Amino acid sequence: MPTQLLRRIGHGIVYPITGLFSRAGLLAAVYYAFLSPAFWREMRAVLAGRARYLKLVLEGRSNRFLLIRNTHRLEKGLLMRPARDVFALDYIEETVEAFGQAVHDRDGCDPGQLGWSNDILAAYFDSVDATHPLVRSLRDRFRAVALQPGAACRVPYHRRAEAGAQPVPFDDLLALSRHRKSVRWFLDRPVPHDLVRQALAVASLAPSACNRQPYEFRFFDDPGRVAELATLPMGTKGWSSNIPMFAVIVGDLSAYFSERDRHAIYIDASLAAMNFMLALETLGLSSCPINWPDVGWRDRRMAKALDLSPWQRPVLCLAVGFADPEGLVAFSEKRSLDRIARFDG
Ligand SMILES: Cc1cc2nc3c(=O)[nH]c(=O)nc-3n(C[C@H](O)[C@H](O)[C@H](O)COP(=O)(O)O)c2cc1C
Structure with missing residues (x-):
């Protein structure tokens, strides 16, 4: 038939x-x-993430995601107009606690971000009404564990100095966006790690929900490992064998205490991936995003190969390399602007 x-x-x-x-x-x-059973793996990972988040809190261990989220809530409170006498009363205690745990544990938290939390908490206690009994007691608790202020004070700031100065003209951004294409044919040339690191510096600046950055880029360029991994996604058929560097962006569902945020790993990782791909182009490298299909045996093989925790999920794969000038790229005509947007007044 x-x-x-x-x-x-x-x-x-x-x-x-x-x-x-x-x-x-x-x-x-x-x-x-x-x-x-199509959603079972996802549901299990979301639950495993919540359990991990709550376990750290209940055991009094450092939970960097809680600290990052609350630090960000405080910095948003500090930039509100008009300034408020007191705010964050419902979460300041857990923030001071999480900060103290992070200072104690150290290893779980990024040193720069710990400094940022320190600066924001210091600015909070300097700015809110210290006669409030909760504020006063928590201020003393914070000051007992506070770090020495660093060279940079990472508190809300005015962008006046930058106003009007466009670091990248629109036409350049448009040209870069046009230049980036999904490339599937690469030269047999190793990808220098320092270029990847440069592109990662741009990826790390992408926005993410509550600044959590709940992802990790995993890179592979050993030919054996690339061969093992590059055939796992379904979309590399016919071209997987010429990928010099293969990346898997892994989302971390332990960043959330509630299912309501379960999509954020996909959004945040994708925003970072886009920054990364554009940055690669400026460095002479090319890439192709590769869909990660939610298929049981593929998921299990990838989780084993990457030694993932139950709360970690592959979000997207990327092929990275120097484009083969002899290889064709697909035209992939885009939808017209009036089809992708509406101004509804
Ligand atoms: C989330 C996502 C998944 C994709 N998956 C694949 C894939 O599995 N295999 C592939 O060859 N291309 C894949 N692509 C590349 C798209 O086919 C490509 O982005 C699209 O055709 C537009 O072309 P352009 O990137 O050159 O503008 C993917 C792109 C995205 C954003």
């Missing part, structure tokens, strides 16, 4: 079932509980 006919028969069977179970949330839950 021709493939096209088989496919139509398959669609004809699945369509009424999906249509029926999509009518209500409960029906959808029944479908994915009993008829399809």
